Amino acid sequence: MITAFVMVHADADRIPETAQAIADLEGVAEVYSCAGDVDLVAIVRVREHDELADVIADRLSKVSGVQDTSTHIAFRSYSSRDDASAFSVGLD
Template identity: 35%
Template sequence: MLTAIILFSIEKKHINEVAEQLANMPGISEVYSVSGSYDVAAIVRVRANEDLADLVTQKISQIDSIIRTETMLAFQTHSKHDLEAMFSVGV
């Protein structure tokens, strides 16, 4: 399983519309409106790099209101549960 985070800059009047389109795409598990330099962040979970490439180049690229994206691949998961186990002293 491959996890990626994609950040989106979107034309302001189309943020909600694009977020809904993204949320309905297979492979995108979560979509968040966010503060900062980007408007939306999407969590992608796919089987392989080829699936991510298809999602980005064939599906997401078809949405005209997207101005810019940045895709980050996740290397390792650090959940709260994992961190608690790491620092646990066995109490």
């Protein structure tokens, strides 16, 4: 499985709609709105390297509200912990 992190600059008045439209794309596992240099971070997971172009260049970058993207491809993962538990810390 190939994982890519796509940093997305979006129209400020369309961030929620843009995030949901990206999340609905096949190949997109998750989308996070965040503070900092980018508006959204999309996690793309595909089986073949060539599929990255289909998901990111052909579909994600053309979603209404997307201004610009920057893609970072993961080489390996160093964490085996459950991500869901990390986001639930302190929510008991």
